[in-house]
Amino acid sequence: MSTELKNKSVVKEQYKEVNEYANKVLDLIEKDSVTEEEAKWVMKETVANFREYVNPGFLEYRKTVTKDTQFASVEWSDSGSCFKDVSGKEYIDCLGGFGIYNVGHRHPKVVKAVTDQLKRQALHSQDLLDPLRAMLAKILADITPGDLKFSFFVNSGTEAVEAALKLAKMHSERTTFIATTRAFHGKSLGSLSGTAKGVFRKPFLPLIPGFKHVQFGDIDMMRKTMEACALTGEDVAAVILEPIQGEGGVILPPEGYLKEVRELCDQFGALLIFDEVQTGMGRTGKMFAAEVYDVVPDIICLAKAFGGGVMPAGAIVAKEEVFKSLFPNPFMHTTTFGGNPLACAAAIATINVLIEENLPERSEEVGEYFLKGLKEAATGHEDKVLEIRGKGLMIGIEFHSDEIGYEISKGMFDNGILVAGTLVNSKTIRIEPPLTISYEEVDTVIKTFKQVLNSVKVK
Template identity: 40%
Template sequence: MTLFELYERHINPGLAGLLRFTGLDKVESHAEGVYVWDTEGKRYLDFLGLYGTLSLGHRHPRVVAAVKAQLERMPMSVRVLISEPTTRLAARLAELAPRGLSMVYFGNSGAEGVEAALKFARFYTGKPGFITTEGGYHGKTLGALSVTPREPYQQPARPLLPGVTVVPFGDAKAIEEAIGPDTAAVIVEPIQGEGGIRVPPEGYLREVRRITQEKGVLLIADEVQTGLGRTGRFWAVDWEGVEPDILVSAKALGGGVMPISATLCRPEILSIYKSEPLIHSSTFGGNPLAAAAALVALQVIEEENLPQRALEQGQYLLAGLAQVQRAYPEFIQEVRGRGLMVGLEFSDADIGAVVVAELASRGVLTAFGLNNPKVVRLEPPLIVEKSHIDQALEALSEALKATQLAFEGVL
C-alpha cells in the first residue's frame, strides 16, 4: 500500500480525494526558501505558504539554528519554573504590539488563540455575547467555530456557543445596530483570509473601534493570517491606526518552523490571573522551542524589513494579475488584496478548482478559500523575488489557457 493510500485510509479520505483531483496526490520530501520538492523529485513554487504561515519561507536558517540551539538546552518547560525564551518573547511582543497590549497568553494555533480571546472577553466583561462577520474565519474548535459562520462546518457540531450575532463584513453600522446589553466583544479580521481575501472599505476598522469604545464593548482583532508584515504593515490594524483590546497572532509567528499563537491583551483584561492564575493554561503553549523560533522570526521580519518587501512585491504581483485578468475576463471576476495577501475570484468554484490543478501540474502551489471556494488565494513567502512572481504569472496564464480549453462549449 502506498503512503498516499495509507493517508486516505487512516487520516482523511475526503481530502485525499480532493488532492487526487488537483493532481497533488504526492508525498512531500523537503523544502527550502520558496520551493518544495515531492518524493518523485518534482519542484514546486510555494505560492500558498501554508496559508500565510511561511512568511520567512521554508526552513529559514536563523530560525532553524535557534530551534536547534534551544533543543540542546531544554525543549520543553517544566512549567513550575520560568522559561527564559517564553518570557523574552512576551516582552518583545508587548513592544511590537499596538499600544496598550502588554499582556500575552501563548497557545499553539490560531484557533487556540481565538478561544483564549473569547474566554478572556467573557471573564472581563461578564457578558456572553459576540458579534462576528459574514465570511469571517476564526478557527474550527468549538468556540472559534461559533464565530466562524460557515454552515457546512457549523451544522454537524451544533449546538455552538449561544449569543453570537453575524453581520455583513465591512458594514460598521450593522455592528453598531447589533450591539446589545449582553455583547462582550466584536471579533473581526482586518482583511478576511478564508472569506476570500476581502479588504473592507477604508475607515471601516476605525469606525468599528469608535463604536466599540463608545458602547463599552471589546474589539478583538484576529491577525492570525494578516499580522507580522503580510499586508505591508507589521499589523494590518496599523493601516488605520487602530488599537484593539485583544489581538490574536499565530501562523507566521513561529517562523515557519514551530507552531505558536499569542493572544495579546490590555492588562486589565487579564486581571483575573491575579486571583485565578491557572484559570486558562496550555501545557505546550509558548514552549521554549516555539518561543525561540518566534523571537528570531520577529528579528528577521524587522531586520529584513519584510512588511515593506511584502508591500512592494505585492504591488508587482497585483499589477501582473490585473494583466492576466484582462486576458481572461470570462474567468477572473476580480483581483484583490493587500501586500502579499492576494485573491483571485473566479466566476465559478469549479473553474477555480481546475486552475489550482493546472497550476500544480506546472509546479505552482495555491489553494482556494475555505469560506469562499470561488477565490484562489496567493500568499507566497515575504522573501519572494520578482523572478518567482514572473514564474507564477506565466504558469497562471498557461493554466487559464488549459482551463479555457477544458471548459470550451460548457460556459
Template identity: 50%
Template sequence: MAADKAKALQEVSRVLSYIEKPELAPEDKDAIVKDSVENFNENVNPGWLLYRKSVSTDATFVEWEDSAETFKDVYGKEFIDVLGGYGIYMCGHRNPEILKYVKAQLDRYALHSQELIDPLRGYLAKILSMITPGDLQYAFFCNGGAEAVEMALKLARLATGKQWYISMTGGFHGKSMGAVSVNGKGTYREKYKPLIPGVMHVDFGNAEALEKAISNLIKTGETVAGVILEPIQGEAGIILPPEGYLQKVREICDKYDVVLIFDEIQTGMGRTGTMWACEQSGVVPDILIYGKAFGGGVMPITGIIARPHLWTEDIKENPWILGSPTFGGNPLACAAALATIKFMLENDLPAQVAEKGEYMLGKIMELKAKHPVLVDVRGKGFLIGLDYPTPEMGWAVSKGLFKRGVLTGGTLNNAKTNRIEPPGIMSYETMDKMLNILDETLTEVEVDFGVTWENVASLNV
C-alpha cells in the first residue's frame, strides 16, 4: 500500500487535538476507544488485547489520565493503582514536585547535542554515588531496564577479560538478547535459542550450588566474569532469599574474583523499605542496576553504577566502548531522576514504605487466616506477593479486583501470584479501601471455585 501523507497529516492532527483538549466530548471518548481497539489489532499486536481481556473481561478500558494513587480511563472510571507500573510509581502518578523540574528543563532544552558536556548527567551521577552503598562511583545511564542489564553484563566482561555468567533460576532481567540469556525462566528463553553462550543457571538461594558452578567452570579451564541476581526475585513471584544468602554470595564472588551484579531495577529506589534492597543485608555489589522508579514515574531512565576498579583503562580510553545510547542520560530524564531523589530524601519515602508495607502485609496476613484461597503471602515493603492454588484462581482475583476498581499484577507467566506494588505515597485510607475490596474479591473467588479449608490442599497445583 502506497504512503498517503495527506491522510496521515489529517489523522495526526485529529489525534493531537485530543491531547490539547482540556475536556473530551462524548463522541471523542467513543472514537478513542474504537480507534484504540482497531489500532492495537491492526498496528500493534492483537495479542495485547487478548491479554487485557483476561483481566478486564473486555478491552475497552483505555487509560487516559492519572494522579497520585489512581488513574482513570477515557470515560472517567477511576482505579486504585496497586500495580504501580510494576514498580515505576514509587513517588505516585504525575508527582508535581517532579513534574515542575521536568517542565522547567523542557523550557530550557530537551535533549543534548551528544558532543558537549551535559551538566545534569554529571550532577546525577555524583548524587547517585552519594545515595548508593559502599564505593559505587561511576554511573552509566540508559533508557530501559534490559538495556541497563546489557551494560552490566558487558562491563563485567570488559573489566575482567573473563567470559561466563552465572544467573539464577526464576530470575528475570529483561527481554533483549543478553538479558534473555541470563533470564531464569524457560518461557522467556525457548523461542530465542541459540542464546548467548557462556551462561549457567543455579537455584536462587543456594549459595553452595553457586560456588560449585564457579569452581567447576574454573577447574575445566573456563573463566567467570559475573554473577547476576535480583536481591528479591520479582517476576518469579516475589521470592525472598534465605537469611545470609546475599552475604555468602558476596564472599564467593570475592573468593573467585567474580563481579557481583545486583539487578535492583524493581527492588531499588525505596521499594522494599530501604533505598536499595541490598542495604538490608549490608552487601555492596560491584555493579548495581537501577530503573523503573528512578525517573519518578515521569521520565524513563535506567542505568548502572559500578565500583571504580571496574572502570578500566580500556573504558577510559574509549568512553563509547561500553555503549552510547542516543537518549541515555538526556536532560529531561536526568531532571526527573534528580527531582525523584530530592523528593524521596526530603520525605524519607523508603522509611514510609517500610512502615506502610509492614501495615499492609499484616492486614493481608489477616486475610490469609480468613480465606483458604489465599495460600501464601510474602514480601518486603511495597513489594508483596499473594499466592493462590491455581493460575486460574489467580486470574480470577485479578479480574475481581479490576471490576471493583483496583489494578494489581497477575502475569501470564506466573498467574498464581498477584503482585502488589503500590505507589509509596499511598495513604492508609486508600490501603484500607483496597484491602476491603480484596477481602470481598477473595470471598467471591472462593464461592465461584468452591474453595474451602477442607479441599484447598488438593486444589493446589
C-alpha cells in the first residue's frame, strides 16, 4: 500500500473515532436525564478535556466548584432561578452568569421565540433586509431613555463597547477617551483600553492610545482632566462609564456624580457612553440604570441579559446626531452574526417578559428585601464583612480580605448557592440572581449566608 493510501486510511479511522465520540455526546444531549454511570462519564470527560484541550488553568481557578480538590459539579440543566449539576444537585443561582439571566433560566417565552424562529430561519442572508432587526431597533428606540434612537446589534458586551468607541471617534474625529478606575468594559483590545484592571491590561500593553483613567466618583478629577485635554489639544471624544461598577465590586456612584459628568461632557463637547452591559435590562430597579440616576447618555451599551439568557446578543443605541456618522457607509463597522434572527427573537421576547412581568419594579422591591436581610445576617460579623451595598438585584458584599470572601463563596457553593467570587476579585462577591427569584429562595440564600459566616474563622 502506498504512503498516500496509508495516510488516507489513518485519517478515515480518526474520523470514525471522532464521529463515534460526537454521536455519544449528541445522544446525551438528547436525553432529559442521565444515569449515574453516564453522569460519572460526563464529569470525568469534562475535567480531562479541560485539562488537555481547553485550559488547565480553569481547573485551578474555579475552586468554588470543588470540594477537597475533587470536582463536585459539572453544570447540566437549568430553569427558573436554579441550575442542576450532572448528578442532579440543585443550586440557587445568585451569580446569574454575571447578570445574564434577568428573566430567569430558559424562560418559556424566550425559548419559544427562539425555537419558533429557528423552525423558519436561523441566520440572515446578510444582503436582504431582515425584519426582526428592524422591529427590535424600534422597540429599543421606544424603551431607552431620552432621544436615543438608532441601534447597532452585536453578540457580546465587549463588542458593544468596541462599536461605541468607534462611533464616538467617527462623530468628532477626536481620539481621547476618559474611563475610570475599577472599570470593566471588556477584554478585546479597544474595550480593554477602557478597562482598568492591571492584571488584564499588563500583558497586552501598549493598548489603544488616547485612553486616560480617573478615579470613579471624583468629579473634580474628571473636570481637571477634561480641562487639561482641551488645553493640550487632546480634546475628549467621549467619557465611558458603568453607571454602577460591576466587576469593580458593585460600586455605586456618589450622589449627583453622573449628572455632573453629563454636564461636563456637554461643556467640553464630549460624548457620554454608558456601559449598561451589566446594569441594563431591569437589573437595578429600572429598565436601565440611566433612568435610576435621571441621566441620558449619547450612547448606551447593552448585552448579557439582552438575549434573555438564551442567545448571545448585544447592542448599542445612540442619538441620531451621533449615529448618523454611519449613514453614508453602513459597512464602516459590521459583524457577521450581530442582529441575527435568533438573537433578535430572544431580545424581543426578553423585553416583552420584562414589561409583562414588571421585572424592573420587582428587582427594586426584592432587592431592598434581599439587601436588608443580608445586612441583618452580617450583624455581629463586622470583623469579616466590611460593607453590603447595592441597587435592585445588583448587590455586593465586601469583606476585609480576599481570603474571607473566597471562603464565604466556597462555603455557600457547598451549600447549594452559587455567587460570584473568584481568585481575581474575591474581596467583594456579587449577588446577581434572576429578577424572577422567589422570596423563599432569597430567604434560603440569606439563611445560608448567615450559617457560612458563623462557620468561617478569621485568621
